[in-house]
Amino acid sequence: MLLKKQQKWVNTKPCFGHVPGVEIGDQFRFRVELALVGLHHEQMAGINHATIEGKEYANSVVDSGLRRYGNRAASPDILLYSGQGQTFEDQKLQRGNLALKNSMDAKYPVRVIRKTILGSVDATTTTKKMYIYDGLYKVRKFWPERSKSGKLSLMFELVRLSRQPDCNHQSITKPRRSLKYLEDNNAETGYDVSGGKEKVPIMVVNEISIEKPANFTYITKIMYPHWYQVSLPEGCDCVGGCSDSIRCPCAVKNGGELPFNEEGSVVRAKKMVYECGPNCKCPPSCQNRVSQHGPRLPLEIFRTKSTGWGVRSQVEIPSGSFICEYAGELLQDKEADLRDNDEYLFDLDDGEGFTIDAAKYGNVGRFINHSCSPNLYAQNVLYDHDDKRVPHVMLFATKKIPALKELSYDYNYKLNRVLDANGNIKMKKCFCGSRKCIGRLY
Numbered sequence: 001m002l003l004k005k006q007q008k009w010v011n012t013k014p015c016f017g018h019v020p021g022v023e024i025g026d027q028f029r030f031r032v033e034l035a036l037v038g039l040h041h042e043q044m045a046g047i048n049h050a051t052i053e054g055k056e057y058a059n060s061v062v063d064s065g066l067r068r069y070g071n072r073a074a075s076p077d078i079l080l081y082s083g084q085g086q087t088f089e090d091q092k093l094q095r096g097n098l099a100l101k102n103s104m105d106a107k108y109p110v111r112v113i114r115k116t117i118l119g120s121v122d123a124t125t126t127t128k129k130m131y132i133y134d135g136l137y138k139v140r141k142f143w144p145e146r147s148k149s150g151k152l153s154l155m156f157e158l159v160r161l162s163r164q165p166d167c168n169h170q171s172i173t174k175p176r177r178s179l180k181y182l183e184d185n186n187a188e189t190g191y192d193v194s195g196g197k198e199k200v201p202i203m204v205v206n207e208i209s210i211e212k213p214a215n216f217t218y219i220t221k222i223m224y225p226h227w228y229q230v231s232l233p234e235g236c237d238c239v240g241g242c243s244d245s246i247r248c249p250c251a252v253k254n255g256g257e258l259p260f261n262e263e264g265s266v267v268r269a270k271k272m273v274y275e276c277g278p279n280c281k282c283p284p285s286c287q288n289r290v291s292q293h294g295p296r297l298p299l300e301i302f303r304t305k306s307t308g309w310g311v312r313s314q315v316e317i318p319s320g321s322f323i324c325e326y327a328g329e330l331l332q333d334k335e336a337d338l339r340d341n342d343e344y345l346f347d348l349d350d351g352e353g354f355t356i357d358a359a360k361y362g363n364v365g366r367f368i369n370h371s372c373s374p375n376l377y378a379q380n381v382l383y384d385h386d387d388k389r390v391p392h393v394m395l396f397a398t399k400k401i402p403a404l405k406e407l408s409y410d411y412n413y414k415l416n417r418v419l420d421a422n423g424n425i426k427m428k429k430c431f432c433g434s435r436k437c438i439g440r441l442y
């Protein structure tokens, strides 16, 4: 309570994925310490959940290890977790249980904290109960199961995401980092670069040096110049959501079909995708509102060996998934030509028009590198205005992408067309490493 009064609790906003400053294997003596660092805010309940657009999603569970709850480790990487509910009645698909199901449907990662007995089993050494952060899991399935008392329990199967460090929770461990370390929040990496502006933290990780990304201001939306007036598009009247592709005017704008499937994956690349907008009567959960909600995957900015910073996901990405927008300052091409740093310019068209500059103001999109064999593509999207000259540039996965594989798109530069101040052709080598690499970015 003293620390709370001194406002020393950290990561107080709900987040999905890893929590800044906490590493797999970190140990905690009491449940309240989990809340203090933002790993699991609930001090009593085993399932922690957070609201996104009115819907609850689980973001962490504490596996008490108690038989009473029927939680048992089927294998070190699989946790069978019994849902919440009173012991004297059947468990229902509500509150934490519903949140776990929603995280399963949305493929959101869930942090698992295991309660473990540490210490030697011989009688001479004292044992200690500890809570250990075990890493990220996904909910694979759930089913009802009759417990010994005859009541129905909801069993959830949680599978540990691959390529995470081992947490050695079974053994007597060497001293690990403790809460004191967390006071040092100025560590070079392991922080959310969005500073809490995105719904999921965008962690910075550097496994090869202590460098961190150069300063810029994190924004989540395009910055329009003061002279640019945004006009709102007309909306649809589909109060319950847009599923009628013949009657919904937004579906009609998309050629008579919804551009996204029920999982929120883009169906096919188009010249323009029209999402529902501020004047539409459909709810935020409408199938035709995807990229406007911002990134949902636990993305990481990591230091690459030869192309500076890059971006990857902590979890596997299904084909067609939305990754992020390319956000920055909207400039006219002639202004963009005068900018000193040309590394973060995204040209919105081939002719004289507009460019997005993410050098000073940008989001995670500014860190995604070019590849000659990309796994993302840039899709033009309109939803909050209907000016086709300045569509939102939204990046989507072109294929299923394994966890921790670098994300990339084709910068589509025209060779021999980039000129320096004296009119000489500028060239830049490409280090994408693909077998199809043409050797040059431009």
Ligand SMILES: C[S@@+](CC[C@H](N)C(=O)[O-])C[C@H]1O[C@@H](n2cnc3c(N)ncnc32)[C@H](O)[C@@H]1O
Pocket (backbone or CB within 6 Å): 306, 307, 308, 309, 310, 342, 343, 344, 366, 367, 368, 369, 370, 371, 429, 430, 431, 432, 441
């Ligand atoms: C939009 S930024 C991408 C993020 C950048 N790597 C960083 O560290 O901030 C574009 C710049 O990254 C570098 N880059 C991106 N892809 C590259 C590639 N395939 N080969 C060489 N350099 C690349 C170039 O310097 C390029 O101008």
